[in-house]
Amino acid sequence: MRILGLGTDIVEISRVTDMIERHAESFTERIYSSYEIDYCSSKKNASQHYAxxxxxxxxxxxxxxxxxxxxxxxxxxxxxxxxxxxxxxxLSGETSTFARQRGIDQILLSISHGKEYATATAIVCSE
Structure with missing residues (x-):
């Protein structure tokens, strides 16, 4: 396995909560898949999972x-x-095509969230 890239991000949970409250479905449907919306909405702290x-x-x-x-x-x-x-x-659609064209075979992911912040780290790899 060869590592092609590493990315990390941190977001304030309140920022995502505000976007959902202001824009509702127009925001969630543009950002999240139907699976993700169902999953996050089913959780007690939905905002943490969306973030x-x-x-x-x-x-x-x-x-x-x-x-x-x-x-x-x-x-x-x-x-x-x-x-x-x-x-x-x-991945799906054009994003999946983009990844395949660049030889990306696997994406490793870790997500963590607390009271105020959510963070994630992704590693893209080729075999």
């Missing part, structure tokens, strides 16, 4: 080394949870 996924998406983009460019879409970077609770990145 963790926001940080994860930012970390993945930083690991790509591109930032948010044309062809990369927020809701095409999906964070799912394995039964163990471990987060996993699933």
């Amino acid at each position: 963790g996924r926001w940080a994860a998406k930012e970390a993945v983009m930083k690991a790509f080394g591109t930032g948010f460019i044309k062809g990369i879409h927020w809701n095409e970077i999906e964070v799912i949870s394995q039964q163990s609770g471990q987060p996993e990145v699933r």
Whole structure:
């Protein structure tokens, strides 16, 4: 396995909460997949989970080394949870094509959140 990039992000949970409250579905549907919306909404502290996924998406983009460019879409970077609770990145659409063209085979992800902040680190790899 070869590491192609590393990205990390930290976000204030209150910032994400404010965006959700101000823009509701227009925000969540642009940023999150339907799976992520269902998952986060089902949690007691939904804002922490939304913020963790926001940080994860930012970390993945930083690991790509591109930032948010044309062809990369927020809701095409999906964070799912394995039964163990471990987060996993699933790409779709143009974002998946972008990753394949750059030889990205795997994305390792860690997310953490506390009372005020959520953070994530992503490592993009090729085999």
